[in-house]
Amino acid sequence: MLTTESIIFVSICYIGILFAVAYYGDKRADAGRSIINNPYVYALSLAVFCTAWTFYGSVGRAVRSGPTFLAIYIGPTLMITLGWSVLRKIMRISRVHHITSIADFIASRYGKSILLGGVVTIIAVLGIVPYISLQLKAISTSFQILNSVPDQLTQNISKVPIFEDTAFYVAFLLAAFAVLFGTRKPEATERHEGLVAAIALESLVKLVAFLAIGIFATFFLFAGFTDLFSQALAQPRLSSLLTFDNAGGGAFIDWSIYCFLSMLAIILLPRQFQVSVVENVDEDHLRKAIWIFPLYMLAINLFVVPVGMAGMLYFGDQIVDPDTFVLRLPMANQQKTLALLVFIGGMSAATGMVIVETIALSTMICNNLVMPLLLHIPTLKMASRSDFSAWLIAIRHASIVLIIMLGYIYFHLTAEFYTLVSIGLVSFTAVAQFAPALLGGLYWKGGTLKGALWSMAVGFTLWGYTMVLPSLSAAGILPDAFIEEGPWGRSWLRPFELMGLQGMDRVSHAVFWSLLANTFTYVIVSLFSRPTVLEHAQANLFVDVFRLSEQTEGALVWRGTARIPDLASLLERFLGKERAEEALGQITRSHAIDSSQTMTADPGFVTHVEKLLAGAIGSASARVMVASVVKEEPLGIEEVMNILDETRQVIIYSRELEKVTAGLQAANEQLKELDRLKDEFIATVSHELRTPLTAIQSIAEILRDYPDASQAEQKNFLEIMINEIQRLSRLINQVLDFQKIASGEMQWRSEAVDLVHLIRDACNATRQLVSDKQMQMTTTLPASVPLISGDRDRLMQAVINLISNAVKFCDPGTGRIHVALSQDRLALNVSVSDNGIGIHPDDQATIFEQFRQITSDTGRGRPQGSGLGLAITKRIIEHHHGRIQVESALGRGATFHITLPRLTSD
Amino acid sequence: MHIDLKRRTRLISLFLLGCLLLNYPLLSLFNVPRLIWGIPLVYAYIFFVWAMLIVLVGFAVRTRSTIGQRTDRLTG
Numbered sequence: 001m002l003t004t005e006s007i008i009f010v011s012i013c014y015i016g017i018l019f020a021v022a023y024y025g026d027k028r029a030d031a032g033r034s035i036i037n038n039p040y041v042y043a044l045s046l047a048v049f050c051t052a053w054t055f056y057g058s059v060g061r062a063v064r065s066g067p068t069f070l071a072i073y074i075g076p077t078l079m080i081t082l083g084w085s086v087l088r089k090i091m092r093i094s095r096v097h098h099i100t101s102i103a104d105f106i107a108s109r110y111g112k113s114i115l116l117g118g119v120v121t122i123i124a125v126l127g128i129v130p131y132i133s134l135q136l137k138a139i140s141t142s143f144q145i146l147n148s149v150p151d152q153l154t155q156n157i158s159k160v161p162i163f164e165d166t167a168f169y170v171a172f173l174l175a176a177f178a179v180l181f182g183t184r185k186p187e188a189t190e191r192h193e194g195l196v197a198a199i200a201l202e203s204l205v206k207l208v209a210f211l212a213i214g215i216f217a218t219f220f221l222f223a224g225f226t227d228l229f230s231q232a233l234a235q236p237r238l239s240s241l242l243t244f245d246n247a248g249g250g251a252f253i254d255w256s257i258y259c260f261l262s263m264l265a266i267i268l269l270p271r272q273f274q275v276s277v278v279e280n281v282d283e284d285h286l287r288k289a290i291w292i293f294p295l296y297m298l299a300i301n302l303f304v305v306p307v308g309m310a311g312m313l314y315f316g317d318q319i320v321d322p323d324t325f326v327l328r329l330p331m332a333n334q335q336k337t338l339a340l341l342v343f344i345g346g347m348s349a350a351t352g353m354v355i356v357e358t359i360a361l362s363t364m365i366c367n368n369l370v371m372p373l374l375l376h377i378p379t380l381k382m383a384s385r386s387d388f389s390a391w392l393i394a395i396r397h398a399s400i401v402l403i404i405m406l407g408y409i410y411f412h413l414t415a416e417f418y419t420l421v422s423i424g425l426v427s428f429t430a431v432a433q434f435a436p437a438l439l440g441g442l443y444w445k446g447g448t449l450k451g452a453l454w455s456m457a458v459g460f461t462l463w464g465y466t467m468v469l470p471s472l473s474a475a476g477i478l479p480d481a482f483i484e485e486g487p488w489g490r491s492w493l494r495p496f497e498l499m500g501l502q503g504m505d506r507v508s509h510a511v512f513w514s515l516l517a518n519t520f521t522y523v524i525v526s527l528f529s530r531p532t533v534l535e536h537a538q539a540n541l542f543v544d545v546f547r548l549s550e551q552t553e554g555a556l557v558w559r560g561t562a563r564i565p566d567l568a569s570l571l572e573r574f575l576g577k578e579r580a581e582e583a584l585g586q587i588t589r590s591h592a593i594d595s596s597q598t599m600t601a602d603p604g605f606v607t608h609v610e611k612l613l614a615g616a617i618g619s620a621s622a623r624v625m626v627a628s629v630v631k632e633e634p635l636g637i638e639e640v641m642n643i644l645d646e647t648r649q650v651i652i653y654s655r656e657l658e659k660v661t662a663g664l665q666a667a668n669e670q671l672k673e674l675d676r677l678k679d680e681f682i683a684t685v686s687h688e689l690r691t692p693l694t695a696i697q698s699i700a701e702i703l704r705d706y707p708d709a710s711q712a713e714q715k716n717f718l719e720i721m722i723n724e725i726q727r728l729s730r731l732i733n734q735v736l737d738f739q740k741i742a743s744g745e746m747q748w749r750s751e752a753v754d755l756v757h758l759i760r761d762a763c764n765a766t767r768q769l770v771s772d773k774q775m776q777m778t779t780t781l782p783a784s785v786p787l788i789s790g791d792r793d794r795l796m797q798a799v800i801n802l803i804s805n806a807v808k809f810c811d812p813g814t815g816r817i818h819v820a821l822s823q824d825r826l827a828l829n830v831s832v833s834d835n836g837i838g839i840h841p842d843d844q845a846t847i848f849e850q851f852r853q854i855t856s857d858t859g860r861g862r863p864q865g866s867g868l869g870l871a872i873t874k875r876i877i878e879h880h881h882g883r884i885q886v887e888s889a890l891g892r893g894a895t896f897h898i899t900l901p902r903l904t905s906d
Numbered sequence: 907m908h909i910d911l912k913r914r915t916r917l918i919s920l921f922l923l924g925c926l927l928l929n930y931p932l933l934s935l936f937n938v939p940r941l942i943w944g945i946p947l948v949y950a951y952i953f954f955v956w957a958m959l960i961v962l963v964g965f966a967v968r969t970r971s972t973i974g975q976r977t978d979r980l981t982g
Contacts, residue, residue, distance in 0.1 A: 067952065226943075242949070243937045243938065290964075291967070
C-alpha cells in the first residue's frame, strides 16, 4: 500500500534527524552547554531497555501466554527502586575508577584481571549478538510488511537477498552512526552527549507511536476497553489469555523468575550499563529516574493487551503473526500515516538498542580483548609504538562494524526459528551470569578472582547447555533424541529438564539452574581461595566506596616512582597529544608539582595517570602500561592496610582507650575503698547504737519484772541506764554533727572565747571520767590569754574529745593526761598529751579522717565510738582557721597540738 | 545523612512491598477472568499496584539528598 520509495524516504529522513540531533548534542556539549543535563533525558535514555521486543514482541507474547510478558517490566521497576542503593554504588565506583564498561567493572573489582575482563566480554558478545540480530530482523520484517500489498496479508516473510534487504542498509547506517557519535575520542569516559540525546528522542518516538496504535485499536476499531474485553471474554480461547494459565502449575514460578531475570538484566545488559552508569551526567538524576523510567514502562505497556485482543478479534481465524499486529491493524484499515508512524516507532526501538549495545560491546572488545592481546604479542612491539591513539580508534571502529556484521549474519541464519521474545530471554540469561560476580563483588569483600572466574564458567556452560544447545537440534545439527531423552539416553541430563525438574518453562528452568550453580560456585570457590594483594585492595575500594574519603582514592596501591616524561609520553600515546597535554597540566596543577623542577612522579601522580589511561583502554591494560614505566617496590599486605589508614587509626584509638581504662580502674579502686569504709562505719555505728539500746531495754525490763528490788539496786540500775542513754545521745550527736559540719549546714556561733576558762571547764567536765579510770589529769594554764572569736561550745567539744581520746588510750591506774595552753606572737597553742600506748606513724596520717579508727595492735578489742570524733574535732579547729597535729611514738604516748590564730591576725 | 538513611529504608521497603504484592500468593488471588471497569481483573490489579509503587517511589525521593554529590566527572 505504501510505495517502497516512500517508505525508504521516510526512513532515511528519520535516521537523518537522528544524526542531526546527535550532532547538535555533541556540539552543545563541546561548548559546555549540555542539552542532556537533566533527569528527564536521563530517564528517557534508560528506556533504551525497550526494544523491538517491547514494540512488536510483547503483543505476540501476550497473545500466546497471557500476562507473563509484564514481568519483564515489573522486574526493572522493582530493581530500580533498589537502584538508590545498588545503582548509585555502581555509579560512584565507576566514576571514581574511570570505569567504562561492565567488563571493566568486573575486571577492576577482582584485581584488574585481564583474563576476567576477556571472559566477560566473550560471554557478553555471544549473548548479545543474537539480540542485535533480532532487532535487525524486526526492521527487515516490518519493512516488508509495510511494503506488501494488502491482499498478501498472510504471505510468509521470505528471505530476501542481501542487497534487496532493507535491514542490510539500515545496519550499515547504524554502524556509521555508532562510529560517528560513539567513538569520537579515544577516551571512553567522555560522555557521548549527542548519542544520549538521540536515544532519548527515540524513546519518545516509540512511546508516542505505541500509544497511537493503542488508542487506535481500542477506541477506533472497538468502542473502548469494555467493548473490547467483553468481546474477548466471550471467546474461550481468548478469555484464557486474560489470566495466568496456571494449569501446568508453573505460571507463577515463571512470572517470578522472569521478574528476577529482568531485575538483573536492567543492570547487567551492556547497553543499560552504558546509559545508566557510563553516560550519567549527574548522580542526582538517578533520583528522578527511579520513578520516571518505570512510569515510561507502564505507559508503553498499557495498550499491549488491548492491541493483542483487538488483533485476535479483528483477524479472527486468519493466520497472522501476532508480533505484527501493530503494523497490520492500521494497514488493514487503510491508515497509512498511522502505519508509517508505527513503523518509525518500531525502527526507533530497534535502532536505539543496536546503536548503544554495539558501542558498549565495541568498548569491551577493544579494551578487554584486543588491547591485551596486542600488548602481549612481542613482535608487534605495541607497547613502544608512539601513536597508539589512532590505533585505539581504529580498533573501536573495527569492532563496531564486526559486531553489526555478526548480528546481521546471525539474523540471516536463524531468523525464522525464534520469536522476538525468546531470543531476548536467552540474552538476558547470558548476562545474568555476571550477577554473582558483580553484585557479590559489590558487597562482599570475600569474593575473589577465582570465584568470579569459576562462577561465570559454570553459569555460562549451563546456559549454553540449557538454552543454546537445543537450538542446534532445531537446526538439525543435533538429533532430536538428544533433547527428548538426554545425551546418551541419560534422562537426568535432558537440556530442558535437568535432574528431572519439571513445571517450569524452558527459560525459567535454564535461569534457575544456571544461576543456582553460578552463585553456589562463586561462594564456595571464593571462600576457599585467597585473594592477591591487588584483589584485596580493590575489594576494599569497591565495597567501601562511600566511606572512603577523596584523599584515600589518590594514594593507593602504587608504591614506586616513575619519571614524569615517561608518564607523559604514555598519555600522549593513548590519548593523543592535545588531550594528553591538557590532562597532564591538570594533574600537575592538582598535585602542585612544578614539572620543570621535579622529574619524578609520586605514587599519587602515577595513580592519577593510571586512571586516565583506564578511561581510554580499560583498567587492566592501563595497569600493564603504567607498570612498564614504573619502578615498583614490592607490596606486602601489611603495607596495603597501612595505606588504607585503617590500622593506624585503630592503633591510636586503642591507646586512648587504654589510658581511659587505666583512669577508670583507679577511680573504681577508690570507690571500692570508700564503699568498704562506709560499710565499716555503718556496721560500727549500728553496733554502737544497739549496745546501749539493748542495755537500756534489759534494765527497763528488770525494773519492770522485779518491783521488789531494793532502792539501792534500783538506783544503780537507773544510773547505768542514764549512762547508756547519754552514751547513745553522744553517738547520735556526733553523727549528726559530722553530717552537719561536712555538709556545711552547721550553725556556727561567733563570740568572744576565753580559752583559759574554756579549758578549765572542759577539764571539769571530764574529771569524773578521768578519776573513774584512776588516771591523773594536770593542766598548765597562763593567767590570761587574749580572747579569740569562735564557737565556745564547739571548741569545748573539741577539747573534751581530745581528753576523752587520751583516756581511751591510756592504761587505767597509770594514765597521765596533761593539758597545756600557751601563746606566741601569732597564735594560741593548746596541747593535750598522754602517756598511753601511742599511735603508729602510719596511722597518724589517717586518724583524722572520718570513720577511721585504729584497729591494729591496740589490744583493746573492737574500737568504741563512731570514729568520727577526731574528724569532727579537726573540722571544728579548721573552721576556726586553726590547725591540729599529732606527735607520737608507739608505746610513748601521744600529744595533740592545736594552733588557733589570734584575733589580731585575722 | 538522616535523609539518606530514611530514603534508603523507604525504598527498600517499597521494593519488598512490590515483590510481595506482585508475586505468587497475592497475585493468584486476582487470577479470575472477570472484568473490572472493563479491564480484566489481573491486569487491572497489576497496573494499579505498579502505578501505586511509582507514585510512592516518587514521594520517597522527593527531597534532594544533602550528602555531597559528585556532580563533576573525574576527567583527570
